[in-house]
Every structure is written in C-alpha cells, then in structure tokens.
Amino acid sequence: MKRVILSALILILGFIVGINAQNKQNIMLSKKQEKIITISAFTAKGELDKLQIELNAGLDAGLTVNEIKEVLVQIYAYAGFPRSLRGLQTFMTVLDQRKAKGINDNWGRDASPITDTRDKYERGKDILSQLTGEKVEGRPTTGYAAFSPEIETFLKEHLFADIFERDVLTYAEREMVTVSVLTSIGGVEPMLRSHMNLSLNVGITPEQLSQLINIIEMNVGKKEADDAKSVLNEVLQSKGLTTSEMVNGVKIEKVSFSNRFLINVVGNLYFPPNYDASKKYAAIVVGHPFGGVKEQTSGLHAQKMAELGYVTLAFDASHYGESGGYPRYIESPETRVEDFSAAVDFLSNHQNVDAEAIGVIGICGGGGYSVSAAQIDLRIKALATISMYDMGRARRQGLGDGITYEQRMKTLDEIGEQRTREFRGEPRKDIAAIPTVLSENDTENTREFFDYYRTSRGQHPNSTTSYSFTSLAPMMNFFPFVQIETISPRPLLFIIGERAVSAYFSEDAYNKAVEPKELFVVPGASHVDLYDRPEYMAASLPKLDSFFKQYLK
Structure with a gap:
C-alpha cells in the first residue's frame, strides 16, 4: 500500500501559504427574489405549466399572496393584459389546490392608502425621479413622448403612479420584475438598458443582475440571456462597475448553471493570476462538505x-446555499452526485477550459459524492478527496460503526412515520x-x-448544517464505493489527517480502488484541520x- 507520511520538518519547511478563512461574499439574490424572477419570466412567456410550479415554489420560499399578485398585475404594463390575466388565473388555481391540501x-399586507392628493402625473414624475436619481422636469419634447403625448401621460400616471406607488413591493423588487420580463420577451434592448440602470439606482447589485440573467438563461433561453448580458456589460462599463472581484491576483466571478434536474446551481469561478483569455487551462471542481457552502473550505481550496x-x-450543492432546489435543506445523494457532473458540464463548455483536463476535489461528505460521480462521469480525469466521509455508511452505522442493525431499522420506522405525518x-x-x-457530553469530534x-x-450564514430528518433514508441507501474500481485508469488521491476519526472511510475506499491510487497522510492533522489550518494545508x-499537474495534461 502506498501510504505517504510527511515528517514534521517538511511540514515546517515545505510549501508556505497564507490562508484566508473566508472569501469576500457577494450580495446575491434571496430565494424570494429568485422566485420573483421566474414567476415574471414564465408569466411574460405564457408558459403556464412552469409558472404553476414556480408559484408554488414562491409561496414556499416566503412570498406572500399579495406580493405575487402585485408581480402578476405589474406584468401587464410590460407584457400585456392577456399574459397578466392568465398569470392571475393560474395563481388562483394554485391557491385553491394548496388550500385543498390544508396549506x-x-x-x-395590502397596499397602504394613497394620501397624496396631487395630480397623478406629478406624482409619477416624482417616483421616476426617485428611480433615476435625477429630477424630472416638465414634459418631454422629443422622442416618442413628443410623438405620442398620450402614452407619456399613461406612463407617468398609470405605471409610475398607480402601480409603482403601491408599496406591497419595493422599487428594487419592481425593477426585478421589469428586467425579468424585458429580458424574457427580447427585442426591447433600449428599455432593458434603461431599467438595468434604474435597478442599479435602487440598490440591485451587478452580481444580482448577472444572476438574474443566468436564471433567465436556464429557464427561458440562451439567446435572450446573451442579449441581456451584452446590455448589462454596456451598462456596467458606462458606470465603471464589474461583476467580479480580485483576491491575491485571482479573479472571482459568480456563475450559475443547471443540473440534470433543472436546479439552478450557483458557484464561484476562480481564474489564476495573470489569466490569459486566449489560453485554455486545466480546471478543478471543488465540492464542499455535508452541511457546508462554497464560501467555506471549498472556496478556500478553489482560491x-x-x-x-x-x-x-x-x-453550492442543490438545496443549499445560493443554489436552487426545493424543499430547502434536504439531502439527496443522487442530486449531490449530479451536481458534480453539472459543474463539469459548465467547465467543459467554458472557452478557456481544456475539456480534457478537468479534475475534482471533494471535501468531507463532498468527497464521497465526488467518488460516486467519477465512477459514472468519465470526463473527470483525476480525483482527489480531503477528509472524505462516506455519508451512506455514516448514516447506516454511525461514525465508528457504532449503530446496530436494530437501531437502524428503528430509525427507518421513525422516518416512515414522519413521512406519513408530513404528507x-x-x-x-x-x-x-x-x-x-x-x-459536557459532546465528543472531541463534535x-x-x-x-x-x-x-x-468558518461560520457562514448560508451554512445552517440542518437538514430534513427524512433525508436519512436515502442517505442510508447510498453506497459510493460499489464500483470504485471503474475509476481506473484515472488516478485517485485520498488525503487524510493522521488524527482524523474519519480516516477509515478513505482507507476503505483506497483498499477497494485499483491503481493508480495514493493515500496521503498529513501528520498530526485531524479531520477538520485539513479544512483550513495553514500548517496542514502547507x-x-x-x-x-503535484497530483493535478501530473494527471491534468
């Protein structure tokens, strides 16, 4: 068995790195905002079956009935009465169905009463001034407003007074509705440019607009999204803004892509220092631990x-963090494995990635899922795990294999009863x-x-570490090493800490795998030490x- 143990001297004199505990977190869309976008898009496109799903998801995400009604009403100003009315009718059906289920x-709340008694045109001008940040004076004397003064009156009095004056939605939420509709219907780039500018004025970030476009790309179409990306780039360049950040010479961009289940997976894409857009690079997908998010150890390793x-x-794995997937905080091994392949889908289509040189790093629970993914996705050319956890064995038998068969059966009985209650x-x-x-009774591991x-x-607000009790059943049914030998001749590297109580998971996988394989032991390190401790990451x-440079060629 090839088992490598470094000496303490090498640890001290070896590769010295500065470890950042956290990467700067961009302010991204909330789940409620994501649902505003998809509800707006499907209403504007008239895709009522998809709209019905998103209306349910929006309510589950915390949108109120009146907030969704307000979205659907506003859409008529941009997509017409027929689309708006069909959206409202679909929503009525959804509410009836949910009520029948006891939901x-x-x-x-309702909109606040309007107490401003001024002329509606003047009120509309004032609201537009708030959106633009500039005082709107008099009536326009050029363009469409001069050609058709009637529509100028309707815009000010009805859109900006009657609709935007209603405070059920914020100005930012209303601009999300508008940008989503305009992006989805396409062909209205001047209006889209105007409303992207308004969006930035009312507090929507460049990252949020970029994520909005990614959601439209996944749900509506690539052409619509590409057109919107061009408009957004123009708007940002005119303001000297960007959707990326730099850390130690590494450019970080927020990205999103869909997996096979059409769940929106959100990630951070890292480009090396002195990045050359004319070259192709070897690429590595990094999967986070069970209960974690991309801003923690996986983001640190990606950086x-x-x-x-x-x-x-x-x-972020599906159902967690900024990624989509409903219900929230459920553990689905099949989906967790699929997310790795979806990440490879994304990288394989990136113009600066060598599709024949894509590797994976899986950390803790993400390690077990990555091993399973590599068995069925031959595009993964090299796989490394860090402090790997076999979540299936851990849930069946407990850490250290301390759970008996009888205890497991009792838990499965309880899961069945809980499913019955939840139904x-x-x-x-x-x-x-x-x-x-x-x-005082908690173990050293806990x-x-x-x-x-x-x-x-390592704490992050998106990492609650909570998940549904009923998730235990599919996790017990997860056996990530059953065909691990099929990964060969692609290489495997298992990195464990000398003191890690989880080390036996990697040792088991190593023993079942075939060459080329390596078990690399870091002296003195525990399971979590390898997440971020500089002396062990050294x-x-x-x-x-060295592993990826050898095999990602």
Whole structure:
C-alpha cells in the first residue's frame, strides 16, 4: 500500500501559504427574489405549466399572496393584459389546490392608502425621479413622448403612479420584475438598458443582475440571456462597475448553471493570476462538505488552487446555499452526485477550459459524492478527496460503526412515520448536524466541527448544517464505493489527517480502488484541520498541485 507520511520538518519547511478563512461574499439574490424572477419570466412567456410550479415554489420560499399578485398585475404594463390575466388565473388555481391540501398561505399586507392628493402625473414624475436619481422636469419634447403625448401621460400616471406607488413591493423588487420580463420577451434592448440602470439606482447589485440573467438563461433561453448580458456589460462599463472581484491576483466571478434536474446551481469561478483569455487551462471542481457552502473550505481550496494556475469552481450543492432546489435543506445523494457532473458540464463548455483536463476535489461528505460521480462521469480525469466521509455508511452505522442493525431499522420506522405525518400536513422535522451549543457530553469530534461551523473561523450564514430528518433514508441507501474500481485508469488521491476519526472511510475506499491510487497522510492533522489550518494545508496543497499537474495534461 502506498501510504505517504510527511515528517514534521517538511511540514515546517515545505510549501508556505497564507490562508484566508473566508472569501469576500457577494450580495446575491434571496430565494424570494429568485422566485420573483421566474414567476415574471414564465408569466411574460405564457408558459403556464412552469409558472404553476414556480408559484408554488414562491409561496414556499416566503412570498406572500399579495406580493405575487402585485408581480402578476405589474406584468401587464410590460407584457400585456392577456399574459397578466392568465398569470392571475393560474395563481388562483394554485391557491385553491394548496388550500385543498390544508396549506394556509400568508396573504401579507395590502397596499397602504394613497394620501397624496396631487395630480397623478406629478406624482409619477416624482417616483421616476426617485428611480433615476435625477429630477424630472416638465414634459418631454422629443422622442416618442413628443410623438405620442398620450402614452407619456399613461406612463407617468398609470405605471409610475398607480402601480409603482403601491408599496406591497419595493422599487428594487419592481425593477426585478421589469428586467425579468424585458429580458424574457427580447427585442426591447433600449428599455432593458434603461431599467438595468434604474435597478442599479435602487440598490440591485451587478452580481444580482448577472444572476438574474443566468436564471433567465436556464429557464427561458440562451439567446435572450446573451442579449441581456451584452446590455448589462454596456451598462456596467458606462458606470465603471464589474461583476467580479480580485483576491491575491485571482479573479472571482459568480456563475450559475443547471443540473440534470433543472436546479439552478450557483458557484464561484476562480481564474489564476495573470489569466490569459486566449489560453485554455486545466480546471478543478471543488465540492464542499455535508452541511457546508462554497464560501467555506471549498472556496478556500478553489482560491488556493487558482493561485497555483488552475481555473477552479466551487459551488453550492442543490438545496443549499445560493443554489436552487426545493424543499430547502434536504439531502439527496443522487442530486449531490449530479451536481458534480453539472459543474463539469459548465467547465467543459467554458472557452478557456481544456475539456480534457478537468479534475475534482471533494471535501468531507463532498468527497464521497465526488467518488460516486467519477465512477459514472468519465470526463473527470483525476480525483482527489480531503477528509472524505462516506455519508451512506455514516448514516447506516454511525461514525465508528457504532449503530446496530436494530437501531437502524428503528430509525427507518421513525422516518416512515414522519413521512406519513408530513404528507397529511404536519410540520417537517429537521435535525442539525452540528449543535448550536456544546454540552459536557459532546465528543472531541463534535467539538472540532463546532469550532469550525459555529465560530468566526468558518461560520457562514448560508451554512445552517440542518437538514430534513427524512433525508436519512436515502442517505442510508447510498453506497459510493460499489464500483470504485471503474475509476481506473484515472488516478485517485485520498488525503487524510493522521488524527482524523474519519480516516477509515478513505482507507476503505483506497483498499477497494485499483491503481493508480495514493493515500496521503498529513501528520498530526485531524479531520477538520485539513479544512483550513495553514500548517496542514502547507502539506496538502503542494500534494494536490503535484497530483493535478501530473494527471491534468
């Protein structure tokens, strides 16, 4: 068995890196905002079957009935009465269906009474002034407004007074509706440019507009999205803005792409220092631990590998973080595995990625899922795992194989009973992988995870570590190593800490795999130490670099 143990001297004198605990987080769309976009797009396009799904998802995400009604009413000003009315009729059907299931949706508040007694045209001008940030004086004397003064009056009095004056939605939310509709129907680039400018004025970020376009691309079409991207680039360039950031010479861009289940997966794409847009690069997908998000250890590893010359992609798994997927916080092994292939889909089509040189790093639970993905996705040319967890074995037998068969059967009975209760409308039961407060009975392993996920060291608001109780059943049914031998002749690297209680998962996988394979042990390191501790990453990062440089050619 090829088992490599570094000496403490090499750890001290080896590859020295500066570790950033967190990458700067962009302010991105909330789940409610994402649903405003898809509801607007499908209403404008008249795709009522898809609209029905998104209306349900919007209510589940926390949109009130009145907020959705307001979206559907506003759309008539941009897509016409027929589209708006069909959207409202579809929404009525959805509400009736949910009521029949015993779901009592939150209607939310009504619009506040209008107390301003001024002429509606003047009120509309004032609202437009707030949107543009510039005082609107008098009546326009050129363009369409001069040619057709009637429509100018309708715009000010009805759109900006009657509609925008209603405070059920914020100005930012109304601009999201408008930009979503204009992007979806296409061919109205001057109006889209105007409303993208208004969006920026009312607090929508360039990143949010970019994500909005990505959502339209996934749900409506690439042509519509490409046209909108061109408009957005023009708008941002005119304002000296960008949708990317730089960290240690690495450019980071927010991206999104769909998986096979049409779930929107959101990631951060990292470009190496001195990035040359005329070249193609080896690329690495980095998958986060169970309960984690891309802003934690997977993002840190993506950043560090990009600094070493790779294009890297850290993504949020479906149902977690900024990615889509409903219900939220459920663990679906099939979907988790699919997300890796979707990431490879994305990179394979990137103009600066060598599609024959794509590797994967899976961390903790993401490691087990990445092994499963590599068995069925031959585009993954090299696979490395860090502190890998076999989530199936862990849920069947517990950490250290301490759960008996009888205990497992009892849990499955409880899961079945819980599913029955939830089907008839009783509350969902969630469990937390990491406690929010430590007790004197917690193990050293639990305390180690707590130190990362519940403190400033690695804590992130998108990482709740909670998931549905019923997720335990499909996790128990997950066997990631059943055909691990089929990964050969592609190489496998398992990196573990000498003190990691999870090391036996990687040792099991290593023993079942065939060459080329390597088990690399970092002296003194625990499971979570390899997430971010500089003294241990000083050993793991050079190993990862040499591994991928050898095999991603």
